[in-house]
Amino acid sequence: MSLLVVGSMAFDDIETPFGRAEKIIGGAATYIAWASSYFYKDINIVSVVGEDFPASEMDALREKGANLDGVQIKEGEKSFFWAGRYHNDMNSRDTLVTDLNVLADFDPIVPEAYKNSDYLMLGNLSPEVQMKVLDQMTTRPKLVVMDTMNFWMDIALDDLKAVLKKIDVLTINDEEARQLSGEYSLVKAAEKIHAMGPKFLVIKKGEHGALLFEGKNMFYTPALPLEVVFDPTGAGDSFAGGFIGYLAKTNDTSFENMKRAVVYGSAIASFCVEKFGTEKIKSITTEDVHARIAEFVKLMTFSSI
Amino acid sequence: MSLLVVGSMAFDDIETPFGRAEKIIGGAATYIAWASSYFYKDINIVSVVGEDFPASEMDALREKGANLDGVQIKEGEKSFFWAGRYHNDMNSRDTLVTDLNVLADFDPIVPEAYKNSDYLMLGNLSPEVQMKVLDQMTTRPKLVVMDTMNFWMDIALDDLKAVLKKIDVLTINDEEARQLSGEYSLVKAAEKIHAMGPKFLVIKKGEHGALLFEGKNMFYTPALPLEVVFDPTGAGDSFAGGFIGYLAKTNDTSFENMKRAVVYGSAIASFCVEKFGTEKIKSITTEDVHARIAEFVKLMTFSSI
Numbered sequence: 075m076s077l078l079v080v081g082s083m084a085f086d087d088i089e090t091p092f093g094r095a096e097k098i099i100g101g102a103a104t105y106i107a108w109a110s111s112y113f114y115k116d117i118n119i120v121s122v123v124g125e126d127f128p129a130s131e132m133d134a135l136r137e138k139g140a141n142l143d144g145v146q147i148k149e150g151e152k153s154f155f156w157a158g159r160y161h162n163d164m165n166s167r168d169t170l171v172t173d174l175n176v177l178a179d180f181d182p183i184v185p186e187a188y189k190n191s192d193y194l195m196l197g198n199l200s201p202e203v204q205m206k207v208l209d210q211m212t213t214r215p216k217l218v219v220m221d222t223m224n225f226w227m228d229i230a231l232d233d234l235k236a237v238l239k240k241i242d243v244l245t246i247n248d249e250e251a252r253q254l255s256g257e258y259s260l261v262k263a264a265e266k267i268h269a270m271g272p273k274f275l276v277i278k279k280g281e282h283g284a285l286l287f288e289g290k291n292m293f294y295t296p297a298l299p300l301e302v303v304f305d306p307t308g309a310g311d312s313f314a315g316g317f318i319g320y321l322a323k324t325n326d327t328s329f330e331n332m333k334r335a336v337v338y339g340s341a342i343a344s345f346c347v348e349k350f351g352t353e354k355i356k357s358i359t360t361e362d363v364h365a366r367i368a369e370f371v372k373l374m375t376f377s378s379i
Numbered sequence: 380m381s382l383l384v385v386g387s388m389a390f391d392d393i394e395t396p397f398g399r400a401e402k403i404i405g406g407a408a409t410y411i412a413w414a415s416s417y418f419y420k421d422i423n424i425v426s427v428v429g430e431d432f433p434a435s436e437m438d439a440l441r442e443k444g445a446n447l448d449g450v451q452i453k454e455g456e457k458s459f460f461w462a463g464r465y466h467n468d469m470n471s472r473d474t475l476v477t478d479l480n481v482l483a484d485f486d487p488i489v490p491e492a493y494k495n496s497d498y499l500m501l502g503n504l505s506p507e508v509q510m511k512v513l514d515q516m517t518t519r520p521k522l523v524v525m526d527t528m529n530f531w532m533d534i535a536l537d538d539l540k541a542v543l544k545k546i547d548v549l550t551i552n553d554e555e556a557r558q559l560s561g562e563y564s565l566v567k568a569a570e571k572i573h574a575m576g577p578k579f580l581v582i583k584k585g586e587h588g589a590l591l592f593e594g595k596n597m598f599y600t601p602a603l604p605l606e607v608v609f610d611p612t613g614a615g616d617s618f619a620g621g622f623i624g625y626l627a628k629t630n631d632t633s634f635e636n637m638k639r640a641v642v643y644g645s646a647i648a649s650f651c652v653e654k655f656g657t658e659k660i661k662s663i664t665t666e667d668v669h670a671r672i673a674e675f676v677k678l679m680t681f682s683s684i
Contacts, residue, residue, distance in 0.1 A: 282587035296599035333681035376638035
């Protein structure tokens with residue numbers, strides 16, 4: 075098996091009720107790669123950074139098994155930069171700065187060796203860039219997972235719908251599912267989104283967990299209630315990384331296995347929010363992950379009699 | 380076993396994005412009694428109504444096994460009346476009218492035969508009234524479950540805290556748990572609320588499910604995603620009714636059995652919201668309830684490998 079991850083690698087300034095962090099490492103591909111590395115080692119990344127992106131961060135990912143041949147480094151340019159401030163409830167945030175920099179004209183180039191990847195994770199990027207990646211694949215991946223956000227629904231809905239026709243799993247949050255479908259009921263929203271293309275839909279609900287839909291099949295995984303939620307940045311990407319990393323490892327895209335993948339993705343995401351940025355998901359061990367998964371099982375298990 | 384339910388019996392005007400209903404039957408005790416009747420038949424009610432409350436509604440409850448000797452009927456007075464309007468997201472609502480009427484000076488009188496009830500459900504009422512009921516019990520019930528709301532935290536916190544010392548299970552929503560504890564993390568909130576008295580805490584999260592806490596033990600039940608959510612009124616009371624009805628039936632207050640009780644309470648609540656007021660929970664069968672519980676099991680079950 076092989077896993078191709080496409081997404082941003084970036085700097086973030088983050089302000090939460092618990093403190094602030096400046097110019098820390100962020101970006102969808104970064105979180106996805108770190109999260110998936112706890113399940114799967116053969117990760118290929120397609121991304122773009124400026125000359126300011128630390129080589130040490132690239133090396134750290136290589137040590138976890140990632141291949142970064144597909145990461146373009148633009149001399150004389152700056153990496154994508156995002157600054158945001160979380161509200162007291164940690165469920166909503168204001169974007170303070172978005173400097174696209176190298177992302178503004180990102181032309182993804184998929185190296186030959188990645189073009190027949192079995193698992194493809196399209197991190198949140200413009201649908202146009204996501205489509206350019208799909209167009210370069212010489213064989214249809216076994217599974218394509220796509221993350222996106224309301225921003226693209228607002229400004230590039232037609233492009234987004236074109237990509238939706240070519241993917242298998244869409245991951246969005248509940249408000250985005252409602253926006254995309256025009257339906258308040260998530261059951262009805264899932265029906266309409268299935269009709270747009272993706273056979274599977276994951277609706278991410280932050281502290282309320284995540285819902286997996288495949289036609290009439292539904293599965294709900296809670297989020298683990300935590301003592302400390304320090305910084306929600308990257309939680310959705312960490313979820314996606316754990317999700318596709320587990321699927322790539324097991325090479326099983328059945329609904330039964332997807333259920334495990336959403337629980338395991340949720341487990342990785344639960345680490346992510348406990349510290350600023352990527353700090354926590356960089357520092358955990360496989361044992362930590364297994365222990366956390368066991369907590370999820372305990373949280374969810376009851377016997378009906 | 381015997382189950383004593385204390386709460387309002389009322390009229391409601393309800394406006395949702397799907398329509399309006401005027402002067403329909405409502406009240407915490409009404410919803411609780413109907414919901415618990417699917418698990419348990421020996422239900423005693425303490426409440427108060429005006430002479431306007433339909434005898435047919437009382438008869439319908441009697442047919443389901445409820446004993447209404449503890450329901451005071453005030454000649455020449457009007458029943459409690461509430462009018463509310465739900466916002467488009469159905470998660471928030473405005474109260475338009477609250478006419479306390481007979482509730483204004485409700486002095487609950489617990490009939491002799493109820494004073495040694497094994498299970499006591501204190502529906503949402505002023506903490507003073509809840510305490511008056513507790514004071515009349517000649518034997519400590521095996522389990523006291525109390526529902527309350529932010530309104531009483533705002534205006535009668537000391538009274539509320541006095542009642543908390545005497546109960547076993549508190550049911551409140553997530554915002555109320557945060558208000559009562561002063562903690563944003565629900566894990567920390569649960570710790571502080573345990574210290575106030577209740578050994579068990581149920582945090583109701585509406586469409587996001589419910590969390591059960593007993594010390595370090597946590598259990599999460601999702602809400603069933605529904606095609607139609609018509610009217611959320613009474614969902615929390617229906618949950619509480621199913622919860623305590625199942626506990627009274629099984630006479631088992633272990634954490635393992637409480638987990639089942641929160642799932643079964645959630646199943647009853649999922650019916651409640653599908654139609655206006657009590658319409659749906661009055662019309663279901665035991666078979667409907669079992670089928671719905673099976674849907675919850677399917678929604679929650681995965682095998683970790």
